[in-house]
Amino acid sequence: MEKITMPTFRPHQRWMPACLLALLWSSTPAAKEPAESVAFFENRIRPVLVEHCYECHAADADEIGGSLLLDSSDAMLVGGDSGPAIKPGEVDESPLVLAIRYEASEMPPKGKLPDSVIRDFEQWIAAGATDPRNQVTAGVVKRELVDIEKGRKFWAFQPLTSVEPTTQSYDESRGVIDQFIGERLRASDIAPNSQAADETRLRRLSFDLTGLPPSIELQHRWKLDPSWQHWNRIVDEMLDSPGFAEHWARHWMDVARYADSNGSDFNATFHEAWRYRDYLIRSFASDRPFDQMIRQQIAGDQLPYDTDAERHDNVVATTFLMLGTKMLSERDKTKLELDVVDEQIDTIGRAFLGMTLGCARCHDHKFDPVPTSDYYALAGIFKSTVTLKGESQAYVSTWNRVPLPTSKNHREAVRQHERAVQTLKSEIATAEKTLQDAKSGISEELSGIVVDDSQATKTGTWKESTYTKGYVGKGYVHDNNAQKGTAKIRFAADLPSNGPYEVRVAYSANSNRASNVPITIETSDGIVTTTISQRKIDTPPFWRSLGTFDFKASSPAVVTLSNRETNGYVIADAVQFLSTDDLNKINHPEENAHKTAVHARIDEAQKKLNSLKQRLQKLVKEKPKPLPMAMAPTDRPTSKISDSPVHIRGEPKNLGEIVPRGFLQVCSGGDAIIANPRGSGRLDLADWLTDPDHPLVARVFVNRVWMHLMGEGLVRTVDNFGERGERPSHPELLDYLATSFVRKGWHLKPLVREIVRSAAYHRSSEYNAASASTDPENRLWWRMHRRRLPAEAIRDAMLAATGTLSREPILETMKSHGVLVSGNNGNSKAGKIASVAAPYRSIYLPIVRGYLPPMMTALDAADPDLLVGRRPTTNVPGQALVLINAPEIKDWARQTADRVLNSREGLEERLEFVYQLCLQRSPNENDKRLAHRVFAEDPQSPDAWQHWIAALFAGTEFRLLD
Structure with a gap:
């Protein structure tokens, strides 16, 4: 046969019909060229690439899949989003080979290539992958590797610097903050606003620091002495x-994506999440150093401790890693593990570093100097950590739980109770066996003629069972409450003589049995039909009489049960035929002393069983509090801890090279690899994050604090300090605050104190056209930003006005719920969710994913599914409508009106009190004129005062902070 020489194909020749290519290729005999030769490539490799790959992986493709080109040698070596397509000399390490073998991704997607073709590619790569297409296709830019050194020159990755302001004096200066801001204002020739009104500044401070309005007493005290010393x-x-602790804990809960349930596909209850909430409140109350909080939240379970209280907080703090929503019913558990790890890495990146790391799961970061290898260096840490453990039901994963310290007496009480319960259950099992044996004594000595279910003729499906004790023979059958109208069971008996017989059927009674079981009895007088309810019996322990009927000995006596149109389980155990003599023996116990003794044993066994069950019920009610647990991670066993391979394109089974555990190279001064990881490496990660020289962590945190107090961050994209984020408006001020924060021990309170003492914090928010023409976005802080109050503060302020706001915390927030959070309807058996009407601070109300109160959602409460560094702020008519129409708010307005009418006399005094309660200021002349018109007819009207207060609640001034 004449040898057919394959032509050299080029991308512009892809118009050649695939059938011709296939014909030419399939006609080629086994290649004689060596695998390292150009001829081998031209004859065996290029045609396959042209036919099966160029459609998606060539420069002129309509869309390039995975940024991967296969139409030049350089392109194959550089690769796409997932790295190089081939590794010459390394067959099993080449992603292209894994793809055409269908071991990782499946390429080509239309069908697997023949084994002979796959062998050609294996031989070609093993021989060095000779490829004459040595030029990058025109128009294609070679993919560059991430340049870490270049990335370190970006402002956010530069070391912290402590720069003093060049101007040491400033007219309104109260410290370094004002000197930095004053320099920029002076350079831009902007005159800052003057100080805001005293009432405005106090209201601003109170909501910023505590999330609550200033009390009436404090308003009066401040009005008498609005001095700087009094302010301090x-x-x-x-x-x-x-x-303060509650309000600032709520800020961090936004970042920690706090919730009391899982949400997603399986809205499981987070029964222990409230412990993390309370840990945050304790931390901010005691001004726990923030670097310590980071260490606790990342690796608290591995930190040393001196007391049980320290151990408790260390463990509970790690709930931070567990709070994200998870697809618990995902059956591919490898994928689920990777998804959980991804969520943890993304959270840590944005919470502490102000960086978006999640996209590096599939490819090098598109904008920031974070290669995929850095992502999987972190992934190895969290893949070596146990987050999910066990199942709450088949295929549904649940999370890891860790015991918390408790008293020795508590542990002993729980152990003793468990032993007592176990002992009683064992005694109950013995008593049930005794009762069963006693009842079987009856079945062994039954009078008359008995036909057991095992002797009956069955039609349709009947299920054998011994579940309910007390039956004739070895068990009974039931229809499984299914396939109604298809099941029958026929009991036939040959009677010894003609005459009347009482017919009885045996079954175990229960409320789930059918109440309308049809029965036919074939007698000497014809067929009799009746219906019985199996929800009770009339002759203990298991008989029900059907009546007395005449039968002939010459033909069988037949009783048939059916499940036609029945409304519950149909039970079939036995049928008994009793002659007159049999009934006489039963009715005269002295003639059957044995059976009398059997009945006595049954009664005694039943009484003992009932007594034991009552004791168990009482013991369960007296159960001590469960041992405290935390939803918290732990390290895997040492043998299971390992570094992670790169998952190409983020796919669970598409594995690349193994990456040592470590950190982001761009943020590391030295080697980012953990040389000797301690366990999973979480403790090493915590040390890295809290290193005083870390360029990001302190910057990100102080920027968040500045945003909460000043309305905008110095970096307005508070969760993104990367290339796509905004640049700082005052980089020197940001570094001054970060450096000072670290030097003073990472304490929040001194930082807050310094900001709220600055002149910048005290400025009016009034608009100034001249200043706005130069700085329309107020980036230079010539005025204070006017801000919306958080949803929680708006709600709490209304409750504070009523005088009913409880300052007590809610512990065990989800105690009344089972494994799943209910649908929260009236028929729910899983407990009710405390509503917004409950008189507690908002931070203590449960946050159930998938069921956020509409009022809080309308007011822009944080979405618990997401990390929310900066809440969206809207001011739309819908908010006023919610505030006007919500029944809870109408009730709060009524309660506030009652408080005003009961505690103040006269219109002027009441009006003053209302404005202090609602707006923390005195009414102005316009307010008074309008009030005199509204209350002209009846200043005592509760309805009029309710409507007035409701209007204040719905007003813009109530929900905005000047």
Whole structure:
């Protein structure tokens, strides 16, 4: 046969019909060329690439799959999103080979290539992958590797610097903050606004520090002495108040994506999440150093401790890693593990580093200097950590739980109770066996003629069972409450003589049995039909009489049960035929002393069983509190801890090279690899994050604090300090605050104190056209930003106005719920979710994914599915409509009206009180004129006062902070 020489194909020749290519290729005999030769490539490799790959992986393809080109040698070596397509000399390490073998991804997708073709590719790569297409196809830019050194020159990755302001004096300066801001204002020739009104500044401070309005007493005190010294005392009072800890814990809960349920596909209850919430409140109350909080939240279970209280907080803090929503019913558990790890890495990246790391799961970061290898260096840490453990039901994963410290007496009480319960259950099992044996004594000595279910003729499906004790023979059958109308069971008996017989059927009674079981009895007088309810019996322990009927000995006596149109389980155990003599023996116990003794044993066994069950019920009610647990991670066993391979394109089974555990190279001064990981490496990660020289962590945190107090961050994209984020408006000020924060021990309260003492914090938010023409976005802080109050503060302020706001925390928030959070309807058996009407601070109300109160959603409460560094702020008519129409708010307006009418006399005094309660200021002349018109007819009207207060609640001034 004449040898056919394959032509050299080029991309512009892809118009050649695939059938011709296939014909030419399939006609080629086994290649004689060596695998390292150009001829081998031209004859055996290029045609396959042209036919099967170029459609998606050539420069002129309509869309290039995975950024991967296969139409030049350089392109194959550089690769796409997932790295090089081939590794010459390394067959099993080449992703292209894995793809055409269908071991990783499946390429080509239309069908697997013949084994002979796959062998050609294996031989070609093993021989060095000779490829004459040595030029990158025109128009294709060679993919560059991430340049870490270049990335380190970006502002966010530069070391922290401590720069002093060049101007040491400033007219309104109260410290370094004002000097930095003053320099920029002066350079831009902008005159800052003057100080805001005293009432405005106090309201601003109180909501910023505590999330609550200032009390009436504090308003009066401040009005008498609005001095700088008094301001400082008030600041210190608020910093030491429980309200400060609650309000600032809520800020971090936004970042921690806090919720009391899982959400997603399987809305499982987070019964222990409240412990993390309370840990945050304790931490902010005690001004726990933030670097310590980071260490606790990342690796608290591995930290040393001196007391049970320390151990408790260390473990509970790690709930931070567990709070994300998870697809618990995902059956591909490898994928689920990777998804959980991805969520943890993304959270840590944005929470502490202000960086989006999640996209590096599939490819090098598109904008920031984060290669995929850095992502999997972190992934190895969290893949070596146990987050999910076990199942709550088939295929549904659940999370890891860790015991918390408790008293020795508590542990002993739980152990003793468990032993007592186990002992009683064992005694109950013995008593049930005794009762069963006693009842079987009856079945062994039954009078008359008995036909057991095992002797009956069955039609349709009947299920054998011994579940309910007390039956004739070895068990009974039931229809499984299914396939109604298809099942029958026929009991036939040959009677010894003609005459009347009482017919009885045996079954175990229960409320789930059918109440309408049809029965036919074939007698000497014809067929009799009747219906019985199997929900009760009339002759203990298991008989029900059907009546007395005449039968002939010459033909069988037949009783048939059916499940036609029945409304529950149909039970078939036995049928008994009793002659007159049999009934006489039963009715005269002295003639059957044995059976009398059997009945006595049954009664005694039943009484003992009932007594034991009552004791168990009482013991269960007296159960001590369960041992405290935390939803918290642990390290895997040492043998299971390992580095992670790169998962190409983020796919669970598409594995690349193994990456040592480590950190982001761009943020590491030295080697980013953990040389000797301690366990999973979480403790090493915590040390890396809290290194004083880390360029990001302190910057990101102080920027968040500045945003909460000043309305905008110095970096407005508070969760993104990368290339796609905004640049800092005052980089020197940001570094000054970060450096000072670290030097002063990572404490929040001194940082807050310094900001709220600055002149910048005290400025009016009034608009100034001249300043706005130069700085329309107020990037230079010539005025204070006017801000929306958080949803929680708006709700709490209304409750504070009523005088009913409880300052007690809610513990065990989801105690009344089972494994799943209910649908929260009236028929729910899983407990009710505390509503917004409950008189507690908003931070203590449960946050159930998939069921956020509409009022809180309308007011832009944080979405618990997401990490929310900066809440969206809207001011739309819908909010006013919610505030006007919500029944809870109408009720709060009524309660506030009652408080005003009961505690103040006269219109002027009441009006003053209302404005202090609602807006924390005195009414102005316009307010008074309008009030006199509204209350002209009846200043005592509760309805009029309710409507007035409801209008204040719905007003813009109530929900905005000047």
